[in-house]
Amino acid sequence: MSISFDQKQLAAYFVCGTQDIPGQRLTTVLKRALAAGITAFQYRDKGASRLTSSERLALGEALHTLCAAAGVPFIVDDDVDLALSLGADGIHVGQSDTGIQQVVTAVSQQMFVGLSCSTLAEVRVANQVAGLAYLGSGPIFPTSSKADADPVVGLTNLQELVTASSRPIVAIGGITEDQLPTLAQTGVAGAAVISMLAQSNDYQRTVTAMRTVGWSMQ
Ligand SMILES: Cc1ncc(COP(=O)(O)OP(=O)(O)O)c(N)n1
Numbered sequence: 398m399s400i401s402f403d404q405k406q407l408a409a410y411f412v413c414g415t416q417d418i419p420g421q422r423l424t425t426v427l428k429r430a431l432a433a434g435i436t437a438f439q440y441r442d443k444g445a446s447r448l449t450s451s452e453r454l455a456l457g458e459a460l461h462t463l464c465a466a467a468g469v470p471f472i473v474d475d476d477v478d479l480a481l482s483l484g485a486d487g488i489h490v491g492q493s494d495t496g497i498q499q500v501v502t503a504v505s506q507q508m509f510v511g512l513s514c515s516t517l518a519e520v521r522v523a524n525q526v527a528g529l530a531y532l533g534s535g536p537i538f539p540t541s542s543k544a545d546a547d548p549v550v551g552l553t554n555l556q557e558l559v560t561a562s563s564r565p566i567v568a569i570g571g572i573t574e575d576q577l578p579t580l581a582q583t584g585v586a587g588a589a590v591i592s593m594l595a596q597s598n599d600y601q602r603t604v605t606a607m608r609t610v611g612w613s614m615q
């Protein structure tokens with residue numbers, strides 16, 4: 398049985414792939430993150446990842462098992478076939494990935510769908526797409542975790558996206574713990590992070606900061 402979407406899951410949203418944690422096992426990193434209380438996990442294995450397709454599938458099964466045991470939604474980035482094969486709870490796609498209407502149709506309510514939107518025009522189009530659970534907006538700040546990132550959005554533009562969106566927005570890109578209170582003031586429902594957590598020297602402190610900052614609820 399998959400986990401259905403609740404916008405509270407966006408509060409402490411960890412995004413990670415093998416490429417983000419050289420020398421570490423992703424299962425070990427995820428166990429630590431789950432123990433610290435993350436509210437969602439996105440399996441985003443791409444770029445410098447050296448996994449074969451079968452390795453990526455096998456690892457995804459192990460990661461999904463860990464998330465399911467913790468009652469945390471397991472979300473797959475980009476790859477609809479992988480998400481369906483893994484029985485993921487959600488999928489996240491960007492503007493340059495498979496067309497969003499195709500994705501919504503392909504997963505046919507088996508999992509929730511998140512979409513990257515970083516401009517007002519993209520948000521306005523997304524408002525008209527049935528079947529979307531949330532939007533991911535960024536990069537809010539400069540990031541070194543995504544080589545092909547869009548231009549930095551910034552806090553002022555982010556607030557405009559939140560005002561325009563009919564779905565909850567999770568911020569992503571270059572987020573650090575000291576920026577969480579200011580980020581929460583924009584009205585977003587949470588923060589999606591790679592390096593802030595993967596490189597943290599205290600997972601519990603970092604995740605607690607994400608969970609207690611006071612995100613907006615639609
Ligand atoms: C929660 C969340 N928001 C945005 C993204 C970025 O997705 P996308 O634009 O498709 O870029 P890649 O992550 O595929 O490089 C995301 N993955 N998650």
Ligand SMILES: Cc1ncsc1CCOP(=O)(O)O
Pocket residue numbers: 412535536539540541542543546569570571572589590591592593
């Ligand atoms: C996947 C993604 N999408 C926009 S920025 C980004 C990378 C976020 O990584 P970090 O939290 O380390 O900046």
Ligand SMILES: [Mg+2]
Pocket residue numbers: 474475489490491494
């Ligand atoms: Mg993508």
